[in-house]
Amino acid sequence: MSGETISELMASLKSGKFTFTGELEPEKTTNLNRYVEAAKKIKGYVVACNITDNPQSFAYISSLAASYIIQRDSGLETIYQITCRDRNRIAIFSDLLGASALGIRNVLALTGDHTTLGDTPHAKPVFDLDSVQLIKMIRRIVDEGIDMNGKPIESPPKFFIGAGANPNAHPIEPELIKFEKKVYAGADFFQTQVVFDIEKAKNFLKETSKYNVPVIIGIFPLKSYGVAEYFDKNVPGVKVPKDLMDALAKASEISDKNLRRAKYDKINLKYFSNFIKELRGTTSASGCHIMSVGYEEIIPLLVKAAE
Amino acid sequence: MIITEQKSLEEILRMLESFRKVFIIGCGTCATVVQTGGEEQVKQMAERLKNSGKDVVGAVVVETPCDARILRRDTRNFKNVIQSSDVILCMTCGAGVQDVVEHLRKPSIPALNTKFLGIIEHIGEFYERCRACGECILHETGGICPVVRCPKGMLNGPCGGMYDGKCEVGGYKRDCVWVLIYDRLKELNMLDIYRSYKPPRDNSKLNVQPRDIIWVKN
Ligand code: SF4
Ligand code: SF4
Numbered sequence: 001m002s003g004e005t006i007s008e009l010m011a012s013l014k015s016g017k018f019t020f021t022g023e024l025e026p027e028k029t030t031n032l033n034r035y036v037e038a039a040k041k042i043k044g045y046v047v048a049c050n051i052t053d054n055p056q057s058f059a060y061i062s063s064l065a066a067s068y069i070i071q072r073d074s075g076l077e078t079i080y081q082i083t084c085r086d087r088n089r090i091a092i093f094s095d096l097l098g099a100s101a102l103g104i105r106n107v108l109a110l111t112g113d114h115t116t117l118g119d120t121p122h123a124k125p126v127f128d129l130d131s132v133q134l135i136k137m138i139r140r141i142v143d144e145g146i147d148m149n150g151k152p153i154e155s156p157p158k159f160f161i162g163a164g165a166n167p168n169a170h171p172i173e174p175e176l177i178k179f180e181k182k183v184y185a186g187a188d189f190f191q192t193q194v195v196f197d198i199e200k201a202k203n204f205l206k207e208t209s210k211y212n213v214p215v216i217i218g219i220f221p222l223k224s225y226g227v228a229e230y231f232d233k234n235v236p237g238v239k240v241p242k243d244l245m246d247a248l249a250k251a252s253e254i255s256d257k258n259l260r261r262a263k264y265d266k267i268n269l270k271y272f273s274n275f276i277k278e279l280r281g282t283t284s285a286s287g288c289h290i291m292s293v294g295y296e297e298i299i300p301l302l303v304k305a306a307e
Numbered sequence: 308m309i310i311t312e313q314k315s316l317e318e319i320l321r322m323l324e325s326f327r328k329v330f331i332i333g334c335g336t337c338a339t340v341v342q343t344g345g346e347e348q349v350k351q352m353a354e355r356l357k358n359s360g361k362d363v364v365g366a367v368v369v370e371t372p373c374d375a376r377i378l379r380r381d382t383r384n385f386k387n388v389i390q391s392s393d394v395i396l397c398m399t400c401g402a403g404v405q406d407v408v409e410h411l412r413k414p415s416i417p418a419l420n421t422k423f424l425g426i427i428e429h430i431g432e433f434y435e436r437c438r439a440c441g442e443c444i445l446h447e448t449g450g451i452c453p454v455v456r457c458p459k460g461m462l463n464g465p466c467g468g469m470y471d472g473k474c475e476v477g478g479y480k481r482d483c484v485w486v487l488i489y490d491r492l493k494e495l496n497m498l499d500i501y502r503s504y505k506p507p508r509d510n511s512k513l514n515v516q517p518r519d520i521i522w523v524k525n
């Protein structure tokens with residue numbers, strides 16, 4: 001993370017400030033107004049916001065187009081997610097130049113979920129590169145100004161390069177080695193998958209702090225008991241803690257809609273502000289990535305509550 | 308071994324619809340071992356076709372139908388009967404079928420589906436182990452092939468879809484091959500290889516299709 005500061009996210013992490021990032025998941029649409037509005041709401045509380053690239057292999061609007069429009073119209077800096085699932089190295093390279101020309105400065109380089117998981121399982125999975133190779137490719141584009149074949153790029157792009165990591169991985173050793181590979185390949189920062197169990201986050205940070213690369217821990221405020229149940233059942237390796245689950249279950253029984261909403265918010269604020277405070281106070285975490293898809297209104301409240 | 312599966316009789320009859328006189332060629336190598344095109348299966352097929360009203364004019368199990376020399380040798384004595392037939396039903400892999408067409412110049416029909424290059428645990432239990440990628444890297448992976456066994460073809464470790472040592476593809480039933488590779492290399496005291504960066508594969512060789520090898524004399 002040396003050299004010229006090229007994005008607000010980079011500036012924030014460089015300054016050592018505990019940094020919040022958010023996430024938006026534009027779906028099957030050409031109208032991004034709702035996401036632009038959401039971005040405006042969380043601006044000032046998060047420094048930047050991820051724009052997902054066909055998450056879970058559902059075919060949605062291009063993350064490049066969405067990253068550009070949301071950044072332009074909301075003023076919130078975006079983190080352009082790019083996966084290896086649908087594009088070979090030629091297409092990725094060309095999208096990266098395009099992204100830079102459009103003023104995108106942060107990228108998150110991921111392998112991507114497998115095509116068979118999504119709504120178009122008959123598609124051909126590409127995976128020409130894996131995430132480590134993609135990170136290395138971007139690093140060389142940025143640092144050396146050359147493409148994969150060593151050919152020079154006129155006005156090479158500048159990117160702040162992010163990588164994914166999974167503190168819930170089991171076994172964890174192969175994941176830790178992969179983390180190291182991503183560091184050596186040139187990752188500037190990491191954002192992790194969702195963690196509920198603070199001990200998992202702490203253990204992961206203990207193992208990865210020696211690399212001195214910022215790690216932003218992913219959390220997922222649960223909008224309702226239904227969301228929590230879905231998460232618990234369908235996201236392998238992620239267990240919603242029992243006390244949180246119980247509290248949400250109890251809140252789901254409140255019949256008045258507004259009271260129920262208020263209760264859900266209160267439960268989330270309590271659980272996650274404690275989580276964040278503990279992360280900030282006792283670990284090397286550089287920040288928190290709040291993945292609150294469809295529940296953006298919690299972000300300002302949560303960031304204030306965690307102060 | 309090339310692992311094949313027999314097509315259903317129904318499908319075979321559909322392909323044979325416009326033909327009456329059938330000559331059958333089996334395979335004495337892979338399809339014999341896998342029990343899809345050996346002596347026994349050829350005999351059974353002849354019976355089934357007769358019962359379905361076809362005229363089976365002859366049959367032979369060629370030792371290796373994918374080897375043009377052996378194909379010619381083993382069919383020499385059947386020249387006339389093959390000439391008199393309308394069609395050849397090939398109980399061989401796809402390479403065998405193509406060799407038959409090329410050298411015997413008769414309409415030829417595949418009786419088998421060619422599935423993969425694999426190993427035989429028992430008869431009836433076959434596992435894909437090689438995709439003939441042209442650039443073998445088994446020395447870097449503890450002898451476990453990620454090209455075949457990782458649906459994303461990862462080369463630098465498990466993806467985020469691994470949980471509990473299992474793969475996200477197919478609902479966490481199969482082992483994540485990168486965990487197997489990790490365990491194997493650890494056991495062999497070769498974790499340094501695991502740690503080392505693996506560059507993207509060179510697809511240029513694979514992209515020139517079909518691939519062929521022609522020895523050049525110096
Ligand atoms: S790496 Fe795998 S697919 Fe390629 S040649 Fe070796 S075993 Fe076959
Ligand atoms: S879970 Fe393992 S085997 Fe499955 S796609 Fe990911 S790395 Fe490959």
